Amino acid sequence: MTHPNQATLALHAGGDLRLWARWNTERHLSNCDLCRDEVAAFAGVREILPELAEIPEVPWNRLAAEIRANIRLGLAAGECIHAVQAPLRQSPLFTGARAALAFASIVVMVVTGLTLTRPSPVAGKEDPLVQATEDGIQIRAGGQAFRLMNVGAKDVTYSASADGSMGARYVDPETGYVTINNVYVQ
């Protein structure tokens, strides 16, 4: 004779078997004392379970109530935040401050790039001097220069003066007049 397993007997004791399994199990129990005793034991355990809930050291019911309250509180708080906050996508991509900050960053980047790739000569540290150049005379200091040119002139006579000036004299090939360019450093 084949006996139903323990899980089927426990479910039968609680009345949780489906219709066909219950009819089949009842037909077996009517002819098997051993299984009838097992079902009676499971039914006895079910009867003492409500008493376990009243054990003072483990307040299951109070714990369950608190957990439920906390869940409700969390859901309510979430509702409140959802009602106040506008969706992120509703704010404009370029506000005035953001655009200004971004533009300033680009300007800084461009200026830094220009400075690093094309360093300018250091002006101001060098004492100014006057001198003749290939086609003129000049005052020069650092990256600055002021030149008077003798464009197209031949036979240019240069004259220096110890007071800090220099002259270039020539006959202008276009006008035919003598021209004297002078530069002076103070």
Added chain:
Amino acid sequence: MPAKKLTAVFVFLSVASLLAPGLAAQDAPLSPGSVNFNLPANSPLELKSVTMSDSHTTARGAALMLDLHMSLTLRNGSQNRIHGVTLRVVSQEVTIGGKGWVTYPSLNVGPGEAFPVRIDMQLMRPSQITTGTLVQVDLDGVLFQDLSFFGPDRLNSRRTMTASEMEAQRDRDHFKRVLAQSGKSGLQREILESIVRQSEFSQLVVTVKRAGRAVTSAAVSPEHTAEFAFLQFPDSPVAPVEGWAQLAGNEARAPHINVRNNSGKPVKYVEMGWVVSDQSGRQYMAASVPSAEPTLNLPPGKTARLDQDTSLSFTSKGQPVNVQKMMGFVNQVEFADGRVWVPNRQNLDNAILQKVLPPSAEEQRLTELYRKRGIETLVQELAKF
């Protein structure tokens, strides 16, 4: 401002900031408004026209080069003949602490006549931003045939142009005398001798610095004090007494020359010529040493010192010229009454000066006239004065 407009402005500014340096680096023409001409209301000169063709800006690395080529047509609005003009040229853009001016001596412009002049200049500066007026051109002075003067004279152009006019009269008189004594062939010989002298004339390349020692390849030599020798002119109103300068290799620094007024009139300006010799004994005109004080007062019989706290370095054909000896001579004297003394032709007929001293502006003009148009034109030109 709506978000879309802000976005558009942002994108435009970003692109502009990225392209701006590249656009500024390109060549650009300069407008006539870049230069401001300032002639006083009562000026004897009138500005008839200005052209600035070929004037432009060029980017060179991070620096900006401004090329200004100005052709001016000026008209003599006075009743006197104009013999000299000085224009002051100031750049607001380049602030080195210097200035420039252009002098046109040896003119002979009658009342109502117009004449062309040119100013060619370059400005270089580290920044590439140009704003407004770049150059200011002012009238500093006009010298007339009778040596009268008009202008603010901020550059002492009255004295400079008067001295140039004295030299011009001296040299024209010399050539007229030769023409009268030896005819056209004699004048031609004299002019040819001048042309040969000018072609043999070798110049030093001089760099002048306000104070301290200039830095050149030969500037490491120890410095020592060297004394001037002097060339005396019998008719000079002022005589050099003693002088010295600091020498180091191809540099000379801080020249000092004591001069005595041997004339009977007070003197307010003295300028010495300064000749140097190198190791091989070759001599060069180095510079002039003017009196430093703007209002020198040298009474008759008294002594004064010409001081200049500058440093000069000398090179020739790219090589430093180490100074071994120095010689000085009186080149120009201005009296308190505004009259100017310059050496005469006999004074200049000296072996050393013939080699080192350049011709006057007028002798340069007359020899150039002969070279281009021949002896007949030269004779006609001398007859105009």
